[in-house]
Amino acid sequence: MRLAALLALIPLAAPAAAGDFRLQFPLDCTLGETCHIQQFVDRDPGPGARDFTCGTLSYDGHKGTDFALPFLSDMQAGVQVRAAADGVVRGTRNTMADQYATAENADSIDGKECGNGVVLRHGGGWETQYCHMKRGSVRVESGQKVKAGDVLGEVGLSGKTQFPHLHLSVRKDGAVVDPFAPQTLETCGTAEGETLWADLPAYQPGGVMGAGFSTAVPDYGAVKSGLADEAPLAADAPAFVFWAYAFGGQAGDALELTVTGPGGEFVSHSEALNKNQAQFFRAAGRRLRGGQWPAGSYTGIARLLRDGQEIGRLVRSMEITAPADPDTQ
Known part of the structure; x- marks a missing residue:
């Protein structure tokens, strides 16, 4: 099945109750040491951008969380991407080159901005999508059942990107949900218990x-x-x-x-x-x-x-x- 494009016109969901759906950290790295969160879901409905804290770690229309590696050499050494929750593989892509997106290669990326990646269906209308993975690293196939923590592949530089990272999108009934604050759109920060994360990753403003x-x-x-x-x-x-x-x-x-x-x-x-x-x-x-x-x-x-x-x-x-x-x- 064709992997959904990262830049598809997917709306930001209205406040969503998490219920029993919880996410595990999706990378084999230590946040704040060997990786960091470069961008969060854009919460600004207009042409501006703001993250869930009303900070600036986002850009207009960004629909996921970007877990970034410091250097290209870290990607080349290999950093595993893991399933954030139990699910079934809906689709994969595994053949796009690891390269910086440029004007020269824009045509080859058009419609495949997510690059290599995996989409998982979790039940109850929940989906997660894992983008920009390393070419040839994807280990799963459509229809396969996975458990939270199972290795899906490795962080790469495929698709529309300027740095090695994993772009994680979370969707409920087709609409994007911010896993850091799924129940609030107008206020700043995460209220106690209002997160999809089993263990809330620390926010670092820079x-x-x-x-x-x-x-x-x-x-x-x-x-x-x-x-x-x-x-x-x-x-x-x-x-x-x-x-x-x-x-x-x-x-x-x-x-x-x-x-x-x-x-x-x-x-x-x-x-x-x-x-x-x-x-x-x-x-x-x-x-x-x-x-x-x-x-x-x-x-x-x-x-x-x-x-x-x-x-x-x-x-x-x-x-x-x-x-x-x-x-x-």
């Missing part, structure tokens, strides 16, 4: 998902691929750069980068965003002006600040080793 050291400001493509970190740097590296990769940025947020070394503070930089950015990176550092970098331990701290309050932090450390004295070899 954060730092990667950081590292390099000998030059890295290319953004290398950052997204997970190839930008060159630590540990050599004592004679031409430059010392600390970079960080973040998500959920709002205009006015600041990404603060600091590095301490053997002599104390080594790098200090803070830069405010001039617009909302779903994902972004910043870098700061120093050029080598003769000699060598002091040997010892270096610790970089990346902090995402909103209205002066820290909403995300990542710490990375490395050692610079003094080159061996040729006279002692």
